[in-house]
Amino acid sequence: MELLANLGTGFSVALTLPNLLYCFSGVLLGTLIGVLPGIGPVPTIAMLLPITYALPPVSALIMLAGIYYGAQYGGSTTAILVNLPGEASSVVTCLDGYQMARQGRAGTALAVAAIGSFIAGTFATLLVAAFAPPLAEVALKFGPAEYFSLMVLGLIAAVVLASGSLVKAIGMIVLGLLLGIIGTDVNSGLQRYSFGIPELSDGIGFVVVAMGLFGFAEIIINLENTEKREVFTNKVSGIWIKWKDLKEALPAMLRGTGIGSVLGILPGGGALLGAFASYTVEKKIAKDPSRFGKGAIQGVAGPEAANNAGAQTSFIPLLTLGIPPNAVMALMVGAMTIHSIQPGPQVMTNNPQLFWGLIVSMWIGNVMLVVLNLPLIGIWVKLLQVPYRLLYPAILLFCCIGVYSLQNNVFDVLMTAGFGLLGWIFVKLECEPAPLLLGFILGPMMEENLRRALLLSRGDFTVFATRPISAVMLGIAIIMLIVIVAPSIRKKREEAFHE
Amino acid sequence: MKPATVLAAVLLAASFAMPTAAQMPAWPTKPLRLVVPFPPAGATDILGRTLAQKLSEALGQPVVVENKPGAGGAIGSDMVAKAAPDGYTLLIATTSTHSIGPSLNPKLAYNAEKDFVPVVWVANSTNILVAAPNLPVTNTAELVAYAKANPGKINYGSSGNGTIVHLTAELFGSMAGIRMTHVPYKGTALVMPDLMSGQVSILFDNIVSAMPSVKGGKVKALGISGAKRSPLVPDLPTIAESGVPGFVSDTYFGVFVPAGTPPDIVLRLNRDINRILESTEFRDKLAVLGAEPVGGTPEKFAAEIRTETAKWSKVIKDAGVKLE
Amino acid sequence: MAFVRSPKDFWAGVLFIVFGLLAILIAREYPLGTAARMGPGYFPRGLGILMIALGSILTLRALRISGTKIHFGSPKPLLIVLGSVIMFALAAPKLGLVVATVLLILASSTADKEYRWKESVIASVILAMFTIAAFSWGLKLQLPIWPAFLG
Numbered sequence: 025m026e027l028l029a030n031l032g033t034g035f036s037v038a039l040t041l042p043n044l045l046y047c048f049s050g051v052l053l054g055t056l057i058g059v060l061p062g063i064g065p066v067p068t069i070a071m072l073l074p075i076t077y078a079l080p081p082v083s084a085l086i087m088l089a090g091i092y093y094g095a096q097y098g099g100s101t102t103a104i105l106v107n108l109p110g111e112a113s114s115v116v117t118c119l120d121g122y123q124m125a126r127q128g129r130a131g132t133a134l135a136v137a138a139i140g141s142f143i144a145g146t147f148a149t150l151l152v153a154a155f156a157p158p159l160a161e162v163a164l165k166f167g168p169a170e171y172f173s174l175m176v177l178g179l180i181a182a183v184v185l186a187s188g189s190l191v192k193a194i195g196m197i198v199l200g201l202l203l204g205i206i207g208t209d210v211n212s213g214l215q216r217y218s219f220g221i222p223e224l225s226d227g228i229g230f231v232v233v234a235m236g237l238f239g240f241a242e243i244i245i246n247l248e249n250t251e252k253r254e255v256f257t258n259k260v261s262g263i264w265i266k267w268k269d270l271k272e273a274l275p276a277m278l279r280g281t282g283i284g285s286v287l288g289i290l291p292g293g294g295a296l297l298g299a300f301a302s303y304t305v306e307k308k309i310a311k312d313p314s315r316f317g318k319g320a321i322q323g324v325a326g327p328e329a330a331n332n333a334g335a336q337t338s339f340i341p342l343l344t345l346g347i348p349p350n351a352v353m354a355l356m357v358g359a360m361t362i363h364s365i366q367p368g369p370q371v372m373t374n375n376p377q378l379f380w381g382l383i384v385s386m387w388i389g390n391v392m393l394v395v396l397n398l399p400l401i402g403i404w405v406k407l408l409q410v411p412y413r414l415l416y417p418a419i420l421l422f423c424c425i426g427v428y429s430l431q432n433n434v435f436d437v438l439m440t441a442g443f444g445l446l447g448w449i450f451v452k453l454e455c456e457p458a459p460l461l462l463g464f465i466l467g468p469m470m471e472e473n474l475r476r477a478l479l480l481s482r483g484d485f486t487v488f489a490t491r492p493i494s495a496v497m498l499g500i501a502i503i504m505l506i507v508i509v510a511p512s513i514r515k516k517r518e519e520a521f522h523e
Numbered sequence: 524m525k526p527a528t529v530l531a532a533v534l535l536a537a538s539f540a541m542p543t544a545a546q547m548p549a550w551p552t553k554p555l556r557l558v559v560p561f562p563p564a565g566a567t568d569i570l571g572r573t574l575a576q577k578l579s580e581a582l583g584q585p586v587v588v589e590n591k592p593g594a595g596g597a598i599g600s601d602m603v604a605k606a607a608p609d610g611y612t613l614l615i616a617t618t619s620t621h622s623i624g625p626s627l628n629p630k631l632a633y634n635a636e637k638d639f640v641p642v643v644w645v646a647n648s649t650n651i652l653v654a655a656p657n658l659p660v661t662n663t664a665e666l667v668a669y670a671k672a673n674p675g676k677i678n679y680g681s682s683g684n685g686t687i688v689h690l691t692a693e694l695f696g697s698m699a700g701i702r703m704t705h706v707p708y709k710g711t712a713l714v715m716p717d718l719m720s721g722q723v724s725i726l727f728d729n730i731v732s733a734m735p736s737v738k739g740g741k742v743k744a745l746g747i748s749g750a751k752r753s754p755l756v757p758d759l760p761t762i763a764e765s766g767v768p769g770f771v772s773d774t775y776f777g778v779f780v781p782a783g784t785p786p787d788i789v790l791r792l793n794r795d796i797n798r799i800l801e802s803t804e805f806r807d808k809l810a811v812l813g814a815e816p817v818g819g820t821p822e823k824f825a826a827e828i829r830t831e832t833a834k835w836s837k838v839i840k841d842a843g844v845k846l847e
Numbered sequence: 848m849a850f851v852r853s854p855k856d857f858w859a860g861v862l863f864i865v866f867g868l869l870a871i872l873i874a875r876e877y878p879l880g881t882a883a884r885m886g887p888g889y890f891p892r893g894l895g896i897l898m899i900a901l902g903s904i905l906t907l908r909a910l911r912i913s914g915t916k917i918h919f920g921s922p923k924p925l926l927i928v929l930g931s932v933i934m935f936a937l938a939a940p941k942l943g944l945v946v947a948t949v950l951l952i953l954a955s956s957t958a959d960k961e962y963r964w965k966e967s968v969i970a971s972v973i974l975a976m977f978t979i980a981a982f983s984w985g986l987k988l989q990l991p992i993w994p995a996f997l998g
Contacts (some may be wrong), residue, residue: 069563211885214887346715347716421948474885
């Protein structure tokens with residue numbers, strides 16, 4: 025059994041004391057970084073790169089990888105506790121996780137996130153270990169046409185994210201699409217909606233938008249409604265998870281794991297789609313979808329499992345094809361380059377200790393995350409009981425520093441303030457920000473891939489239907505559209521009938 | 524003694540102790556910063572950090588790297604253009620910021636020629652031409668022949684409109700007499716999957732990034748874009764040797780300081796960096812990045828910048844590449 | 848406005864229409880291209896039109912179907928929170944992290960009804976120390992610690 029032999033090699037590398045320490049420090053640092061709003065794995069790894077240059081390559085990678093998925097988990101902590109998504113995928117956790125915290129169930133939400141992430145991480149690591157090369161081949165089947173169809177599917181699913189008015193949700197998605205267009209157009213080099221400001225030529229950062237719309241707006245609204253706030257800081261029911269809750273959450277975790285693992289393989293943003301997709305699936309198959317957005321435990325369990333699974337499987341394109349699927353991986357490629365290691369198809373054969381050592385340490389890192397974070401839940405929950413008047417200025421401070429650290433530019437902080445204002449307006453008008461964020465992420469990718477697909481097919485539109493994977497996804501998208509819109513139309517007809 | 528006499532004596536003594544105007548404090552007396560106008564872990568950043576570390580040792584003061592990414596290097600470059608010319612702010616930049624940027628973007632905030640003083644040409648890096656595995660060609664000449672026989676079939680990926688990857692391909696096309704369709708992406712790494720699956724025909728990529736895929740058999744290497752063969756793949760001919768005579772495309776990496784920096788500081792930096800370029804340790808690091816050390820006088824660097832600027836501005840005009 | 852039955856939907860619709868108009872207006876110079884070879888202006892214009900359409904539906908609906916009123920509290924939290932963030936952003940590069948942090952904490956704390964100035968001062972000092980330790984020293988954040996004129 026070659027797999028066992030390989031895993032054995034991996035364990036022998038990963039279980040050395042120095043590497044265990046590097047793994048632990050990476051995971052710990054990553055969690056803390058993820059908890060601090062704004063500062064995500066990208067600026068952290070960037071700031072720590074000089075240190076990793078001095079370490080032996082395997083250790084450096086183990087630590088960087090630890091930071092990466094440690095930060096994924098830490099981002100969920102802030103999403104649940106203070107409605108601040110540190111990472112793209114944590115946005116979804118905000119929706120129900122924060123609501124659970126407001127109902128005094130922060131401990132349960134955090135525990136569900138930790139356990140779900142662990143289950144997902146274990147499964148995904150096995151997937152990477154056993155099926156990396158064939159999965160990479162699947163990823164290669166995805167060209168621009170397939171990505172476009174996937175994004176269309178994702179956007180239609182985004183409508184499901186909203187609990188309120190359909191028209192408003194679609195409007196928010198479209199607005200998100202427009203905001204995402206700001207910046208340089210890949211296909212023509214033209215600067216769109218950037219008003220000649222160089223800082224806007226690369227577009228607005230996701231963290232900036234999310235921090236403003238979710239974080240700042242939430243703080244301002246909380247400060248306005250002083251009476252309602254007392255409720256959740258005082259009522260915290262237990263820091264552990266009840267068996268009943270776990271049973272409810274488990275199926276969602278397993279589904280999320282599957283969804284996240286598959287979507288994480290796709291280079292070019294597959295991982296964060298996982299969390300959104302999982303939320304959509306959970307809401308659609310739930311017996312009572314109206315619970316979502318008000319503290320449904322599946323709304324935390326599924327997406328959390330999905331985004332951790334995606335984080336692990338996103339190593340596949342990196343390790344097998346040498347293609348970094350996101351900014352964090354690109355940094356790791358840089359770290360590998362410095363140590364004269366070229367990630368790519370031969371890493372598995374030329375450098376088996378590196379490959380398998382890294383994979384095994386990914387699993388060990390997941391174990392450490394659970395061991396580290398479950399007890400921490402108690403501390404976090406205690407933190408929630410700090411009087412809000414002392415808590416929120418600190419949150420503001422960390423947000424400002426976090427946003428600044430992304431590109432070392434104060435312009436980003438100013439923009440976050442602008443989005444804070446916009447977020448406040450949205451709350452007043454009862455427009456939900458989550459669909460906007462999804463549109464913001466998917467929009468530019470969708471347009472880019474649409475135009476690229478047409479460029480490659482020389483203007484032939486049928487390419488979307490003739491390429492099998494693309495055709496299947498568009499088919500599902502159309503079906504979803506009908507399923508979503510039909511009940512709404514029926515409701516409108518009834519309303520009109522009654523008037 | 525009378526107080527006035529004491530005061531006069533003290534003042535007299537003090538005036539001898541104070542340094543005269545001609546005698547400046549020796550530079551450097553505080554940490555320097557090296558601005559890298561690109562995100563961390565990219566080639567320029569790694570090069571910059573290695574250089575900064577060695578330069579700190581040579582100068583006796585820390586050289587701190589500051590990443591100021593955005594707008595293809597323009598934001599960081601602009602910051603240095605407007606920084607105080609006191610010798611404490613350095614910039615490490617490339618062909619993109621100082622030879623291509625100005626021709627491409629008439630509204631560029633800085634003037635590449637007037638706002639900077641070139642210090643030294645640190646390194647040169649070159650690209651590799653790779654092709655999809657299902658393309659029935661094995662070298663550059665065959666590619667050109669295939670393209671001429673099948674007009675409109677060849678397309679090329681790039682890391683964006685106006686990048687050196689794009690312009691290199693345009694130059695190639697015009698010198699080889701073939702027309703190709705440009706398919707821009709957000710980075711050469713993102714072109715790879717489509718190149719491997721054959722949807723994109725060719726790509727000019729950084730040698731170090733492309734080598735794993737070449738060695739793994741996922742893409743075919745056709746030629747080197749530089750003037751000389753690369754030590755990383757000594758068997759691979761240059762494009763000039765194998766199909767398009769006279770074709771050269773390289774990227775320079777160099778250090779700049781803001782215009783107005785005292786010439787003796789510029790010379791001192793030039794001397795120290797040249798010395799660093801001779802150390803085997805630094806040369807090894809450069810080799811890992813697929814770059815070769817160059818060195819030389821500031822004038823040599825300035826001449827290269829001028830040549831490259833003229834060359835790429837012609838390519839941009841001929842190909843009609845516009846950002847707006 | 849007596850004829851507006853649902854103010855939230857009405858103003859949301861207006862907001863959408865305004866964004867849609869802005870989108871089309873700013874993008875009017877961008878080349879359109881064709882459906883098969885889309886220029887950079889194609890997508891934005893389409894989205895702008897869609898936004899105007901959606902906004903119109905919302906505003907028209909708001910005239911018929913009633914909804915809850917918009918609740919406006921005191922403008923103090925909005926102005927103070929955003930103001931202190933902007934102040935931090937402008938102050939940090941020139942005055943250093945320590946000063947900017949202290950200013951941010953002191954200023955933003957005043958937005959809360961239960962503001963107590965002594966707590967604010969202590970919090971600002973502690974947080975400034977933590978910031979320097981964790982971010983400047985620990986993570987090598989690229990911001991000056993002390994004001995520029997102190998070198």
